[in-house]
Amino acid sequence: MTYHFTVSDRFLKYVTIDTQSDPQSDTVPSTARQKDLSKILVEELLAMGVKDAALDDFGYVYASIPSNTDKKVPVICFCSHVDTSSDCSGKGVKPIVHYDYDCRDIVLPDDPAQVIRPGDHPYLKTKRGEDIITASGTTLLGADDKAGVAIIMDLAHYLTTHPDVKHGTIKILFTPDEEIGRGVDHVDLERLGADFGYTLDGGERGSYTDETFSANGVTIHFYGNSIHPGYAKDKLINAIKIAGTFLELLPKDGFSPETTEDREGFVHPVHMEGGAEKASLSFIIRDFETSKLKLHEARLEQFAKQATGRYPGSRYEFESREQYRNMKEVVDQHPEIGEYVKIAMERSGVTFKKSSARGGTDGSRLSFMGIPFPDIFTGEMAFHGKHEYVSIQDMQKSVETLVHLVQVWEEKTDS
Structure with a gap:
């Protein structure tokens, strides 16, 4: 796909905004600072021409990219969360891009005791020659899940600048408080209006997660x-x-x-x-x-x-x-959801790998609220700690996969 990706520039901007949620707070969202990023996302979507982009009082961002086909394609939602984990500081994140990574240890400059070693991170060993983003050593990076946020935003940018790409109605949802288990407590399903969905909150390139704890x-x-x-x-x-x-x-x-x-x-x-x-x-x-x-x-x-x-x-x-609850109980009833992802990944030159998540996503609960909602990779790795990292090329491949995915849904829908 020949395209000037915007995902890395967006990501480098988003991670500098402190959006940590607070499990001890009773407010909604649990921290007002999460809205700082959400407001920016709305502004950027409106600037792209996504006319209905809006932030509600609970901290949810809703947006729609209208269908440009005569087919009645199921409405697909892409969802990521804006908050970062409370396990490690997310204030003052200073992202660093390690270009053309050579598989050596990465010493984080603000705390040289923090060293990301390929020996401790097997996936990192496969990233030779790619561009790796880390934090500086005193905070987490926030790839979980700002990588997902940036990927969805780049998808929106692509679709609004390439009207020749046929797709059904696309819904965008950015949630607060996912890290503390409240990510969909106040989601408006009627306003969302989706038939199927995918969270962008997975790890290794090619991973498709249809099972969670x-x-x-x-x-x-x-x-x-x-x-x-x-x-x-x-x-x-x-x-x-x-x-x-x-x-x-x-x-x-x-x-x-x-x-x-x-x-x-x-x-x-x-x-x-x-x-x-x-x-x-x-x-x-x-x-x-x-x-x-x-x-x-x-x-x-x-x-x-x-x-x-x-x-x-x-x-x-x-x-x-x-x-x-484990989303597999719901997702398995709709095998086409995963089949279409596999096709999209193959078109993107990505090896499809079905996986199980030792955790949960907003999709876990959304699946039991009536919208089957598995998870697609973003490249985010070693999350919730100072050794968190993400490959720019992984994020780009995720954007490319989504572009193909919306087309597959359109192609597979009868007139």
Whole structure:
């Protein structure tokens, strides 16, 4: 495809805007700064001629590129999230482009102790000669998911400047708060008006993800008895110590993200707070098989019973909530979604690789809200940390794949 891609320039701009979400916030979106990027995206879309581009009060960007064919093509949505993870700072990101990468270690200049080594990142070994973007060593990069945002924006630019490319109606959706599991809490499905969709939030070139974890969230509250420590003998029951005992009971050789891989599920503590009277722990529960979530929770609650059993007079409360489910249960009912992606990748010179995500996307929940929504690669790698990187060529190939994909949907639709 002969085209002057704009994806890298857009990406380098977008990552400098701090859009971290906050899991402890009750506002919508969880941080107002996410709208700083969303406003820019609306302005850029309007400048392209996408007339209905708009930002709503909840932080969602909606836009439409009208159909230019007489066929009744299903309405396709492309979605990415503007927020970045709270696991690592996203303030003051300074992106660096490593041109014509030679597969040597990448020392990040603002903290030379941060070294991205190909030995630790097998995919990076395949990127010789490509142009790699990293952060400078003190922040994450934000390729998750600003690579996806930039790819969709470049797709919009291509379609608005190449009216000869036939396609049905294309919907664009940019969401806030995906990283904290609230990405589609307030999405307006009627306004979106899509039949099928694809998130742009995947990793390696060629990856097509039609399966994610199923996920629950769990909070355990431990209750003790607080009293002045000077007069506490045989009276004080310290909830912090109960929580500590509970954590010590968790297995060291399994049951956790650091000891599992492939299709193994896990239980992961993500937040702790409290004092002597009450201490609370928050967990995420993950597995590809939805039925196993309750088994993981039962095991976790057994540890809570054991911990409080060691402190007579203490008690606990166990709260579970659904977060998202494995999209495969829905996507498999519409095999053409993946078949068309495969054709588009082949036309782009990309090897199609079906994969499973040890995580979730907005598409996980959107699939169960009535819009089948698998995921397509962006090139984002080592996300949520200072070693995050992305290949410019991967992002360009993703744009090219989307251009072919909208054409495949048009071609495969009967008149």
